[in-house]
Amino acid sequence: MSGGGGGVAAGEELAVFAEAVAGEGDMAAAISALRRTVGDAGWVDAAGVAATFNAIDRVADATGIPLEPKKAAVSADFRGALAIDAWADARG
């Protein structure tokens, strides 16, 4: 189940690819669809982005770094709407 395309070109294919990277979908099918829409070089670059963020999230989570004050300020409205702060606080 993808989360939609977000109004981005090839967004649906990128979302399905992200889910496959996260172990929630068929990687071969996701690659095939992505390749058709962004081409071979686009697929390689997407794989690089996926490889980066699947790891960088773990660095952030494992070191307990806080959100920068500037980012906290500009994201306060939607973090509040989504109750993300309570989620983060619960993690200790």
Add this chain to the structure above:
Amino acid sequence: MGYPDAPVPIRADIPAAHARAWAWIAAPGNWLTGAERVAIAAETRHALDCRLCAARKKALSPEAVTGEHDGLGVLEPPMVEIVHRIVTDPARLTRRWFEARLAEGVEVTRYVETVGVTAVTVSLDTFARSMGLPLRRLPEPKPGEPSGYLPASARMEEAWVPLILHGEETGAEADIYSGVPRAYILMALTLVPEAKRAFFDLVETQYLPSRWMRAFDVEHRAISHAQIEFLAARISALNQCVY
């Protein structure tokens, strides 16, 4: 090592960066031997088949499920716990969990280096999987002892681990931020400076160099800034990363 089996051309800077990353893993670090670091890389892969991790992932709280990890028998149990949890359930790591590992005798320096080696391995393996390729063979560990290097400017602030704060980088770490904007993610691994350098060498190659991140008037990749950030955000959301 490389990607001679790739079905499409891979831009040359990626296999070059990956070769540097594998060599970094294989070499003695600041606090871990090459053998320990390659064992961490092996355990990073093995975590995906761990029955305890699978049961914890399904549980309302990972602490509700006890047992032993399906480890490879090389690393001590606290190190296996660290690697497996970072790989299989990073979103539910807590300060209390981290402090429990220190109480078990894992020094914070070795912890940060373990995070770095695990993250680099996750990144390299994710790239291979994302290209539909088998995982690359792990490198042979290089002999030698860890340097024991501790950066003088690292100190505790708001993270769980000591950091070199932006603006306080000195000595051998004077160039560690190279003028990029302040961001905690850049500081996260700086207690082990070579871990920070190795991880962000990969980041800048696979994602974008920092000078290109906000250069929206030019597209440097075959997918646009918007596509890159959409994919990055989707992966972080799936990982439930709230940073």
